[in-house]
Amino acid sequence: MPGVFYFSDRYKMKINVLCIGDIVGQGGRELLIARLPGLIAAHGIDCVIANGENCAAGSGITPRHHRMLIDAGVNIITLGDHAFKKRDILAVLEQNADIIRPANISPLANGKGFTTFHTSKGVVIAAVVLMGRVFMNPADCPFACMDSLISKLKSQADVIIVEVHAEATSEKAALGYYLDGKAALVYGTHTHVQTADEQILPCGTGFISDIGMTGSHHSILGRKIENVVKAMRTQLPYPYEVADEDNRISGIITTIDSITKKCEKITRIQVK
Numbered sequence: 001m002p003g004v005f006y007f008s009d010r011y012k013m014k015i016n017v018l019c020i021g022d023i024v025g026q027g028g029r030e031l032l033i034a035r036l037p038g039l040i041a042a043h044g045i046d047c048v049i050a051n052g053e054n055c056a057a058g059s060g061i062t063p064r065h066h067r068m069l070i071d072a073g074v075n076i077i078t079l080g081d082h083a084f085k086k087r088d089i090l091a092v093l094e095q096n097a098d099i100i101r102p103a104n105i106s107p108l109a110n111g112k113g114f115t116t117f118h119t120s121k122g123v124v125i126a127a128v129v130l131m132g133r134v135f136m137n138p139a140d141c142p143f144a145c146m147d148s149l150i151s152k153l154k155s156q157a158d159v160i161i162v163e164v165h166a167e168a169t170s171e172k173a174a175l176g177y178y179l180d181g182k183a184a185l186v187y188g189t190h191t192h193v194q195t196a197d198e199q200i201l202p203c204g205t206g207f208i209s210d211i212g213m214t215g216s217h218h219s220i221l222g223r224k225i226e227n228v229v230k231a232m233r234t235q236l237p238y239p240y241e242v243a244d245e246d247n248r249i250s251g252i253i254t255t256i257d258s259i260t261k262k263c264e265k266i267t268r269i270q271v272k
Contacts, residue, residue, distance in 0.1 A: 013259050015123050016043055017161065020050035020074070021250040022189055024215030024222035025058050025242035029065065032214055032249055033072040035271055040073055043253055046119040049127055049161065050251075051189045052099075053079040054215075058222060058242040060085030063092050070098055075117050078129045080165030080190055081137050084110070102131035102165060104145035114149065116157050123258040126157035130175065132166020132190075142171075143178055150182055158258045161185045169195070169209045176207035184256045184263050187211050192221040194250045198266045206263030212250025212270070219243030248272050 018039060023029055032050070039045065052074075055065040059082050066089065069077055076098055083101040084090065093099060093111030103113020114128040128149065130142035142164070153160050160183040164172045172188040179186050181203030187210075188195075194212025201207050213222055220228040220243075227238035249271040255264045 013257055014264070015046040015119055015121060015125075015159065015256050015258055017125070017185070017254050017256060018043065018045045018048045019161075019163075019185075019187055019211055019252050019254070020048065021194065021210070021212035021214050022051045022054050022192055022222075023069075024054040024192070024213055025244070027242070027244045027247040028213070028215030028222070028249075029055055029068065031247045031271075033068060035249060036073045039249075039269075039271070045253070046121060046123070047076070047117055047125050048074045049076045049078060049163070050074045050214075051080065051163070051165070052077040053082040053085075054222065056086055058240070061089055062086050063088055066092050066096070066099055074098075076100065076115060076125075076127045078127065078163050078165075078189070079111075080129065080131060100127065100129055102129045102139065103149065104130050104140040104142045113145075114153065121258075123159060124157040126153040126160045127163070128153065128160070129163045129165055132164060132168060132171045134166065134168035134171045136167055142175060146175075146179060146182075159184045159256050159261060162187075164188045165190045167191060172209050173207075176201060176205065180205040180207075184261050185254055185266070187252060194268060194270065196268070198252065198268055200263055200266065204260065204262030206254050206256075206266040208252060208266065208268070211252050211268075214249045214251070215247060216243035216245050217248050218245035246272070 180201040192213035195209040198208040
């Protein structure tokens with residue numbers, strides 16, 4: 001009957017998505033692998049998206065790390081400006097749909113800029129990564145890139161989620177407002193500091209500038225403090241070693257209505 005939702009329809013309507021901030025080094029990997037199953041169960045998570053581009057000693061990701069995260073319960077791994085730091089990941093990017101690099105880089109680059117994931121409720125999620133251009137490596141226009149993708153994404157998925165891997169908060173916010181009503185969720189990564197600006201924009205899109213870092217929080221953006229301070233004070237090169245104290249999982253949990261395509265709730269999380 002028109003206008004009547006049966007149980008299966010109501011069940012399908014709401015999905016919970018967990019987005020995990022940049023996983024840095026061994027400490028971040030191990031904590032996430034240990035705690036993720038419990039988080040999924042406790043919050044009724046239907047899809048896990050995690051930024052894995054700093055898994056390998058703080059820069060890049062290897063095939064082994066890719067498999068570890070997927071086996072732990074991550075459904076989609078996203079990458080940013082360190083996507084290709086480990087050359088052996090190139091074949092993984094070509095052969096697997098569960099890991100994506102930025103969509104607005106060269107079309108000749110290995111891998112895909114977006115993917116889809118079919119949840120157990122039947123809701124299909126499309127995930128996209130865009131790389132910023134302010135204070136970042138050269139990339140194509142992220143606004144134009146989404147313009148070219150949006151129709152294809154809508155034809156393949158019920159819900160669209162966009163990660164903006166960028167340095168400038170203003171660029172992330174601009175993309176959030178530009179995609180308000182087009183994507184269900186727009187969130188930022190890359191700066192490793194969780195921001196307190198989570199909100200639902202006027203047309204129903206969930207937004208936060210940065211979901212934070214999964215790794216050592218007694219650090220400078222995941223690196224040991226002493227050498228970072230030395231480098232900044234002396235302007236001499238020092239190795240930026242990955243820190244290993246006070247590891248935490250940072251991210252967000254969102255509730256999205258797959259019928260209205262709107263975000264209903266966005267909550268920051270930090271797990272020690």
